[in-house]
Amino acid sequence: MSDPFQLGDRLRQRREQHLYRRRRALHSAQGTHIQCDGKPLLNFCSNDYLSLANHPRLISAAKKAVNTFGVGSGASHLVIGHSCLHQQLEERLADWVGRPRALLFSTGYMANMGVISALLKRGDTVFQDKVNHASLLDGAQLSRARLVRYPHCDTEHLQRLLSATDTPSLVVTDSIFSMDGDVAPLMDMARTCQNENAWLMVDDAHGLGVLGRGKGVLAEYNLSQSDVPVYMATLGKALGSYGAFVAGSDDLIEFLIQFSRSYIYTTAIPPAIAAASLESLSLLETETWRIDRLHSLIDYFRRAAAARQLPILSSQSAIQPFKIGDSERAVQISEKLQACGILVGAIRPPTVPVNTARLRITLQADHQEIEIDQLLDTLVSVFHQTDQQ
Structure with missing residues (x-):
């Protein structure tokens, strides 16, 4: 051949x-x-x-949920895969990071691709740090918006790029950069985005559970809903479980439920994983x-x-x-x-x-x-x- x-x-x-x-x-x-x-x-x-992936309380919570809900979720959230455990976890996560609502995704990669491609369309502009995670960059390409990459953590350069742009704009960044370990200048970025009428999206995959007494980068820097309209974090790192979520306004979450293809067309994470994640959040409070x-x-x-x-x-x-x-x-x-x-x-x-x-x-x-x-x-x-x- x-x-x-x-x-x-x-x-x-x-x-x-x-x-x-x-x-x-x-x-x-x-x-x-x-x-x-x-x-x-x-x-x-x-x-x-946080060494939680093999914690006995997470294991016990998952086993208990398997006995009640079985192993697989059976379908996407919008068909019949959305269990009461998924609902509880979304509500708990929203409260944990201080946002009105949260929406579960099966992976962080799918969350980033699903959010960016749903929000943006051809003719819009997305600005990304040059060392952003691949999922963020792939989401931008999938959206067909114009992708502009700025030098690593260079807020002044970003401000110049934004001021020269007259299209709907989304600025996207990791909180902690996965290969460098440094933290994005989020307070400066939030001010810049508000001044230039752009939205800021933060991927807190490596910050949730670590920064802000476990509540992530939003709590660490006291960033409001207007500062960071779109917040994403994963459950498979510091929380020791699996999956991801996006948190934001009621309109944002409803919009993603209706338009995010990687949410709509994907089988929900198993209910037992949601149960383990709920237990992980409890551990963050008690341990x-x-x-x-x-x-x-x-x-x-x-x-x-x-x-x-x-x-x-x-x-x-x-x-x-x-x-x-x-x-x-x-x-x-x-x-x-x-x-x-x-x-x-x-x-x-x-x-x-x-x-x-x-x-x-x-x-x-x-x-x-x-x-x-x-x-x-x-x-x-x-x-x-x-x-x-």
């Missing part, structure tokens, strides 16, 4: 450029200590920031030590890395990137760490710009200081080994 799409050549090229991705098989629950590909590993690459512990570990990590003169990027979040530059070397360091029993992912283009390959180290509330020291000491040794090759 012929290969009109040159699949083999393209795969070969990706291998030669040290950009080929491989999956690992996890043989345990998520946690700081895992069994992966038959080997015990100290895990520093999970987004389970507030988890958030304090995570931030304490972030501070410890940064001080310990600085003491070892490791060039960690400027990040106050649970994401602590160690920039390598060369993709081949990033893979080598990651593999050497794994051989030493430590799992840290090597992030390479096209996920990050060319020549900015990095190790993406993520911290969890259940990590111990001695484990951070183990990671950093091993990283120093491995880094110098590859430096000499």
